[in-house]
Amino acid sequence: MLRSFRQVDVFAETPYHGNPLAVVLDADGLSTEEMARFANWTNLSETTFLLPPATPEADYRVRIFTPAGELPFAGHPTLGTCHVWREAGGVPRDPGTVVQECGAGLIRIRDEGAWWAFAAPPLLRSGPVEETFLKEVAQALGIGRDEIVDAEWADNGPGWVALLLRDAEAVLALKPRLVPADIGVVGLHPPGSPHAYEVRAFFPLGGSTAEDPVTGSLNASVAQWLLRTGRVTAPYAARQGTALGRTGQIRITAEGPDVWVGGHVITCVSGHVEI
Numbered sequence: 423m424l425r426s427f428r429q430v431d432v433f434a435e436t437p438y439h440g441n442p443l444a445v446v447l448d449a450d451g452l453s454t455e456e457m458a459r460f461a462n463w464t465n466l467s468e469t470t471f472l473l474p475p476a477t478p479e480a481d482y483r484v485r486i487f488t489p490a491g492e493l494p495f496a497g498h499p500t501l502g503t504c505h506v507w508r509e510a511g512g513v514p515r516d517p518g519t520v521v522q523e524c525g526a527g528l529i530r531i532r533d534e535g536a537w538w539a540f541a542a543p544p545l546l547r548s549g550p551v552e553e554t555f556l557k558e559v560a561q562a563l564g565i566g567r568d569e570i571v572d573a574e575w576a577d578n579g580p581g582w583v584a585l586l587l588r589d590a591e592a593v594l595a596l597k598p599r600l601v602p603a604d605i606g607v608v609g610l611h612p613p614g615s616p617h618a619y620e621v622r623a624f625f626p627l628g629g630s631t632a633e634d635p636v637t638g639s640l641n642a643s644v645a646q647w648l649l650r651t652g653r654v655t656a657p658y659a660a661r662q663g664t665a666l667g668r669t670g671q672i673r674i675t676a677e678g679p680d681v682w683v684g685g686h687v688i689t690c691v692s693g694h695v696e697i
Contacts, residue, residue, distance in 0.1 A: 425449065428506045429691035432498040433636040433662070433670040437688050440663070440670050441636040443502035444469040447510055449485070452697060454492070460697050461487035467634055468499045472507060480523035481514045482507050490627070494525030495579035497638015497683060501538045504531045505687035526579050532682075537673065539684030542642035547577035555602075559583065562601045562631075563624075565592075572651075576643035582606045582623075584644050586653075590620035594665055598624050598631050606640040610653065611661075618658035619648070621672070622665060635663040636670030642683045645674045649681065656681070 426447035434440025444464045449457070449471035461469035466489075473483040484503045486493045493499075504520050514520045520531040522540075530541040551559075551573040560567045569587060576584035584606045587593050593609035604625040611617050621641060623634040634640075641660055648654045656676035663670035673684040 423451075424694040424696050426510065427691075427693050427695040428509070428689055430502045430505060431688045431690050432502045432505075433638070433672055433685035434688055435669070435671055435686050437690055439668050440685070440688075441498045441634065441668070442466050442690070443499055445503055445506040446471045446695065446697065447506065449473050456697055457485060457487055458491070460695075462489045465489055468493070468496055470499045470503045472503065475523050477523055477528070479528055480521045482512060483523040486524060492525070493579060495529070495543060495639060497540065497640070497642055498636060498685075500524070500529055500531065500540045500638060501685060502687050504538055504540075506689070508533075509689060534673075534684055537684045537686045539673070539675070539682040540638070540642075542646055542681040542683055543578050545576065545578050545643060545646065547575045547581075548647075549575055551575060551583055555583075558602055559585070559605060561599075563596055563598045563605070563607070565596070574647055576606065576640070576647055578639055578643045580604050580625075580639050582640050582643055584608065584640070584647055586648075590617075593620045593622055596622060596665075600629070601626055601631050606637070606644060608644055608648070608660075616659065617661040617671075618654045618674075619660050620664065621660055621662040623662070633666060635666050635668045636672065636685075637662065638672070638683055638685070641672045641674070642681065645676075645681050645683065649674075649676060 572586040587609040590609040623637040
């Protein structure tokens with residue numbers, strides 16, 4: 423069966439500088455095994471499948487797969503899927519907000535004009551990182567434990583551990599070995615810079631360490647952490663992907679208890695796939 427297909431670039435202001443995402447529309451009837459096989463074949467960090475909502479509050483349902491398995495939530499797939507759904511003619515129940523249903527529950531998304539933004543979901547795990555594990559992470563990153571200024575669990579689905587280093591230069595200098603978990607590393611840029619901080623995201627994959635170009639879920643939980651601890655004030659922009667030759671731009675705003683994570687989405691490929 424031929425199904426509509428898009429490949430988009432998320433958190434990019436120009437094509438091919440952000441994080442690519444594959445989106446299969448009209449995915450009703452596909453089995454979990456078929457979705458997983460196709461996501462493994464695309465070999466992108468995530469592939470999503472659009473489905474009718476199972477709850478009356480949602481506008482659509484999405485399943486999110488990496489090449490290795492399914493995720494309950496991820497940030498750049500959330501923005502990219504919403505963009506594709508609207509581009510394909512989707513109309514939200516609430517004209518001001520799209521409601522996405524995923525494994526993590528209902529996620530609010532809004533059109534900011536030039537970009538999309540999602541409301542950061544609540545953390546599944548937060549708080550300090552165990553010292554023995556933190557030493558293991560530091561060793562995997564090739565740095566001393568004393569080079570980590572602060573660390574917290576920042577898990578909103580993928581399982582992130584977030585580390586704060588002394589500055590953005592220290593983040594860009596990292597040359598990790600095999601990391602033991604999904605690790606997000608941030609460092610502040612000097613005052614007056616166009617970006618508040620630099621972000622890198624590392625995760626174990628097939629016996630080695632992979633780096634994600636631009637990571638919505640990590641930027642969401644890092645924003646919640648840094649705003650709560652007073653290290654940044656919103657609105658601001660973060661940068662990610664520099665070490666990979668990308669120019670990812672993540673826009674953070676805060677309204678009361680809500681943190682919104684935004685970025686541009688560009689459609690790069692449009693067609694059909696047979697699954």
